[in-house]
Amino acid sequence: MNLHRLNVAWGEGTKTGNNGAAATTGEANWTARVLGSEIWTEVGGAADAEATPSGSASAGTSVGSVVSFTNPGLQEDAQGWVDDPSQNFGWLLRCPDEATSRSVRAFKSREGGVGMATLTIMYTSPPVVIEDPIAERIPLGDQVIELRTIADGMTAPLGVTAPDDGSERMFVHDQDGRVWVVTAAGRSLAPLIDVSDRLVTLGAYDERGLLGFAVHPDFAGHPRVYTYTSEPRAGEADFANGLGEENNHQSVIAEWRMSESDPDRVDPTSRRELLRIDQPQSNHNGGAMHFGPDGFLYVALGDGGAANDTAPGHAEGGNGQDIHGVWGSLLRIDPDGSNAANGQYGIPGDNPFVGTEGIDEIYAYGFRNPFAFGFDRAGGQLYLADVGQGRIEEVDIVHAGRNYGWNIKEGTFWFDRTGNIVSAPVREVPAGLVDPIAEYDHDDGSAVIGGTVYRGAALPGLAGRYVFGDWGSFGSPSGRLFYLSPENEVREFQIGLSARPLGLWLKGIGQDAAGELYLLGSQSLGPAGMTGRMLKVVPAAEPLEITGVITAGLGGQSLEWSGGIGPFALQTKNALTDQLWTDESVTGEPVATATTAGKATGFYRVADLASLPSIPLSASLSGTATRPNPVVTAAGGLGLFSLAGNTLTFSLSYRDLSGVVTGAHIHGPADTSGSAGVLINLEPYSNGEFGTMGSFSGVVVLSDQQRVLLLGGHTYVNIHTPSHPAGEIRGQIVPALMQVELNGGQVGPEPVATAGHGVGTLLLVG
Incomplete structure (x- = not known):
């Protein structure tokens, strides 16, 4: 059966019983004959319909059968009528193979009752690009915090791991290949482990490196650690994509034992490789690794890189949607087991694709670049932050076997695989896609940095809230710190009483054994330099107050103070009329000694440097x-x-x-x-x-x-x-x-009588 687009209006007319008879005025012309394949030759004939059919379908021989037309030409006709309704005259239905006797297709008109043909049209307009998917900006929330530097001098710290051995140590892994031991006393001078010689050569901006680090859940009894590294290709991968030497690099998961002679060092000879994965491009590697409350190791993998999940090394419908490959997935493995294909790790028997179609190691899929995730210590829920492409950043709660949408969706929005957010799906949508619990668009950032649900004690107003952030922008170190409200609305932290910016590229969020929060960031775009630092999230500071002055002897004066965050600068003046304060020293402790030798009088104050980026x-x-x-x-x-x-x-x-x-x-x-x-x-x-x-x-x-x-x-x-x-x-x-002191007496040309006053700290860089 063919459908021909009509170019003029046809009416059904009023005459009855005209099967094969001449039509009356205003009625469809049936004068050709019932048997035969020629188009009409009189009024209402060939000139009224397009000779080339817009759609064709096989009707079969069953009376009362349903015929479906899905041809592109019909879509073009329908879109044309949407654009110009005055040209909507419908289609002419015609059977082209009624050339011989007994092959007739009979259609009753309005008076024919049950034999009347019915044409049902279902049409969806092509998707429209959405330029601003989320118009509202992220508001400032009611949580006021301060940040205290715990360790610095790193390159690009990405994550924090706290072993369960009672040592109160934290292991901070740095993208450049080193893992640092951090305690209350600061950062160790020597790394716990240095795998930089195993990495690919890193650029000034790079998404490769030492991307994940985890410790065995029974670290005291099994002192082993695990690394996720980006390494040059070295032979066949456990999960290969067919590109071979054309792959950019390989992601490698390895196990290491702690040194028996030094608790702050890994035995460099103890490396055991668990698995190796081909990576077609340099970006979208995921990399975060954590042991879950079930004792198994969860590993996040990106979609393989490039854009749109369509590059070489990506499956036909995108790696994120392909359960026959590991890319764009969260894996769940048992490092203590051995039933994997390579015998180096185990596959939990309750993984969702064990015994059915799909890779046994996959726990969940449909991700683009799940750079960071974590488990809620209270309930065990898995929160994952998936970095979006051009518009949407999302936070997911992950469950076994579920599909989180990429590259059919970006956040809650449809994605068209050319980089656009669109109003409707452009491909078949599988059942059961899971939408994020929270999202924001690129008016408020560019790459979500996953975090953790706060379960510490220092910030009671934050209890049970998910804390996360955004990396920043390529132009400046403009990271931001967010949390979710009880209704899962995104809110921004207020840093300090002045709501100052973070001033860093945010690269990681972690917690210590007590559940207190730490931020990781740097003033370098990528894994370069040594501006990386670790900041502890603490309650908003009390005002600085000098609490004690003690003569220290030998021309010294010892000062003690409370409040503030630090580091602190101890400043002196010989007289209050002096224009500038002189800085004696910088310290992280609430005590310092000033030199008084040769001074008849002196004045002291303490400045808090916490708000300064340097x-x-x-x-x-x-x-x-x-x-x-x-x-x-x-x-x-x-x-x-x-x-x-x-x-x-x-x-x-x-x-x-x-x-x-x-x-x-x-x-x-x-x-x-x-x-x-x-x-x-x-x-x-x-x-x-x-x-x-x-x-x-x-x-x-x-x-x-x-x-x-x-x-x-x-x-x-x-x-x-x-x-x-x-x-x-x-x-x-x-x-x-x-520093500048502000008061009304300095206002010109006329001083102002006011109780208002202020102080400003200026920083000159370059």
Whole structure:
């Protein structure tokens, strides 16, 4: 049977019993004949309908049968009528093979009763692109917190693991391949394990590296740890995608034993590989690993990379929807078992695809890039944050065997596999897709960073809330920190009383053995530099208050204080009329000692540096500061420094030297009265030729020891000339806050009588 689109209006007419008879005016013309295949030759004939059928279907020989037409031409006709209803004259139904006797298809008209033909049309308009899927922005919530730096000097820390051995240690894995031991005393100088030599070469921005780290659930009895690494291709993978050497890299899950002689080190010879997975592209690797309350290891895998889940190495309908591959899935395995195909791990018997179609290791699927997930300690629910593509970031509660939608959906919205959010599905939708419990669009971020349900004690107003965040944007370190309301609405934390920005690229969220929260981030876009830090989420700070002043002897004054977050800068003035405060030291403790030798009077205050993205320092260079002997010279210089983690940014200028520069260095350890060896050579950072005036600027990464010396005021800058090879000008590097005090008396041109006042801290970078 064929359907021909009519180009003129046809009416059914009023004459009855006209089967094969001539039509009357206004009635469909049936004058050709009942038997035969020719189109009408009179009014209402060929000119009224398109000769080429819009749709065709086999009718068969059964009386009363239903014929379905699904041809693209019919869709074009219907869309044309939607666009211009005045041209909607319908279709002409015709059987092209009635050329011989007894092959007639009879259709009764309105008076024919049960024999009347009925045409039912079902049509859905093509999907429309949704440009702004979620118009509302994420509001600021009622949770006010502060952040205290626990450890820094890392590269790109991604996750926190707390072993159950009572040690109160935390293991922080860094994307560059190292795992750090963090305690109340800070970060260890040596890593627990360093697998950087196993990794692919990482770029300034990269989604590969050491992406996951887990400890055995019975760590005290079975001191083993597990790593998820991005490694160069090395032979056939346990889960291969057919691309072979064209794969970008392989994801490798390995087990390691702790050292028997050092509880803070892994035995580097103990590596046992559990499984290896081909990765067609460099991105969308997932990587998070956690042991669940059931004692099994859960491993998150992305869809393989590129965009839209359609690149080489991706299944026809997308890896996320393919249960015959592991990509875009959450795996569940038993490292203590051996019934997997390679014999290196076990497959739990109650995994949802055991004994049925699908990969036995898959626990859930339909994910794009599940970068982070975690279990609620109270109820065991699995919360997973799936990084979206161009529009939607989502949070899911994951259950066994369920399909979470990618790449049919992005969040709760339909996805068209070309990067668009659209108003309707563009492909067949399988039953049972699970929507996220929360989502936001890219007006509020670009990559969701999964977290944890808070079960600690320090923040009672946050109890039972899911805490997560957003990585930020490529343009700046603009990470954000969120939580879910009881109704699963996304809310943003207020950081400090001023609701200041985080100032970092957020890269991970974790918890310690007591359930307290930690943030991981850095001021570098990817795995580069040493600005990575670990921050503890603490209650909003009480105001700073000096609680005690004790004469320490030998020209010192010891101050104690309460409140604030830290680190703190101890500042002094000889007189309140002095324009600037001088910074004595920086400390993380609520106590410090100021030098009072040679001072008849003095004033002290403490500044909280918690809100600063980096610590400012300065050095004023002169000949009188040179040691062991001061130098009489007209030369001088000024250095400005900014320390973020272990990354030191500096800008140093000098003038009026007696000759051209022969050397410039940062020295230490030494106070203002002593001398020390070279720590950092500044000569490679000269801006142009050496002369009697000039500048140095650049960025250097300090060792942990160098950082401690710098913050303690035990380093200095020295510039050397031919006449003064030991140094012509020198300046001690000290913390230097630039602060302003605000009051009505300083208002111009006329002072204002007001009780209002304020203080501002300024940071100059570069």
